Amino acid sequence: MGRSPCCDKVGLKKGPWTPEEDQKLLAYIEEHGCGSWRGLPAKAGLQRCGKSCRLRWTNYLRPDIKRGKFSLQEEQTIIQLHALLGNRWSAIATHLPKRTDNEIKNYWNTHLKKRLAKMGIDPVTHKPKSDALLSGTGTDAHQSKNAANLSHMAQWESARLEAEARLVRESKLRTFQHRLGRPTIASSASAAQLVLKSPWNSVSNAGFGDLESPKSTLTSSENGIGPSPMPLAEFTGTASASSETGIIKQEGEHEWKGLGLSNNSLLFTDPTSIHEIGNAMEDGFINLLLNDSTDPSLSDSGKDSDGNSGGSDYHCEDNKNYWNSILDLVNSSPSDSPMF
DNA sequence: AAGCGACGCAACCGCGGAACG
């Protein structure tokens, strides 16, 4: 249908932004808000296209951006959400207060992806590389059915998170504009508690008894009150090299150490335990789908910190724990942070 | 001290889809 360019290519500046340009953009947005990006540059006196202005604002100038090193908890959150969502950086960003999707994407590509690769984990599938190869050979009908179910649930969860992300963004925008004295169109989502449920919520009594429903409760940031992000993992910092596991830890990297699941935290017993992530991503769902899962001891809250109950149950437990931790993660409100 | 490659981050590009007339 023919698409006009986002801006006239001639006469528009490209490349790094100067402090003067930043100041102009900031001043304009503080004055008028960021309504139409297309018309903004001309009004703000900038020789840039609207796209460039939007990018500069969202990735750099926004006052609610935290810059600098990612915390361990943030790293863990990114990895877990990436396992769930894939390269949906904007959705991931909504669960990381004050981080932009671009920053998360860059951090993933430059740090986390390499780190997982070093640990023998496919950063795309979050499965151990050997398993990733094997997974393509499965011909069993039962297995493929389970995989389809897994995929289906993951798709729903993904779609739900995207919807959440949109609502959070809208809420943040309204908050900012409200603070600028320009209240925008009222939305039913504003200041309201939003509850989005995944479809399998409704079948929890028919086989997902112990699976904490991936229900999200979003509270608008306008009230400025919200629960603190739950701790997700426990790390112990170390700069030592681990020749046994083949993992070379660099300065600033951390050994992922844990003791099982405790108080909504996913804990790894050793660096190799992260290999369980891949299995958990697939097997966790499959187990949940296949098992009766009515054992109340499988719920997060009652989980023993030992986690080494042994035998095949051990894998099963870990997988459930892993998936529950991800669901817990996405259940935590992304809007708990004071955005402005 | 200079050269060179690796790395990290900011910014750009193209596409998909929502919104609107």
Next chain:
DNA sequence: CCGTTCCGCGGTTGCGTCGCT
């Protein structure tokens, strides 16, 4: 319903910085 415009997302690139030789 269709065509057009605009926004936002994800992938990619380019350039500055750092560290090694």
